[in-house]
Amino acid sequence: MKAQFKVNPRLIVEVEAETQKDLFKEIASAAEVFGEKKCGLCGSEQITFAHRTVTKGKKTYEYPEYHCESCHARLSMGSMQEGGALFPIRKLVKDGSDKGKPSREEGEYGNHQGWTKYRGNPGDESKAA
Numbered sequence: 001m002k003a004q005f006k007v008n009p010r011l012i013v014e015v016e017a018e019t020q021k022d023l024f025k026e027i028a029s030a031a032e033v034f035g036e037k038k039c040g041l042c043g044s045e046q047i048t049f050a051h052r053t054v055t056k057g058k059k060t061y062e063y064p065e066y067h068c069e070s071c072h073a074r075l076s077m078g079s080m081q082e083g084g085a086l087f088p089i090r091k092l093v094k095d096g097s098d099k100g101k102p103s104r105e106e107g108e109y110g111n112h113q114g115w116t117k118y119r120g121n122p123g124d125e126s127k128a129a
């Protein structure tokens with residue numbers, strides 16, 4: 001069975017699964033990944049999807065993320081090692097500001113919802129992006 005749903009005013013996502021349980025899972029995942037409604041720092045609804053590719057040596061890293069057009073904050077997405085499903089990284093390493101680095105392992109949850117003005121990623125040479 002298939003389901004279409006509006007994750008935000010501008011985007012409709014279609015998901016498909018064999019069972020209701022799997023469909024529920026697909027919808028939940030899509031809502032988590034595509035349903036971001038506003039910037040966690042300034043509250044602006046002017047957020048856009050962005051995707052950066054960084055090549056370091058022979059490896060290519062991909063950075064899917066949300067950008068806030070108002071305050072230029074970002075919300076980084078991680079991806080599961082198995083299956084590659086995306087998820088928002090909601091934890092930031094605490095450094096007393098809104099510029100914490102996204103980290104699932106060392107970060108902490110907070111009002112920022114994972115949004116940060118942190119400028120840079122490991123191996124990131126395209127900081128102008």
Ligand SMILES: [Zn+2]
Pocket residue numbers: 039040041042043044068069070071072073
């Ligand atoms: Zn913002």
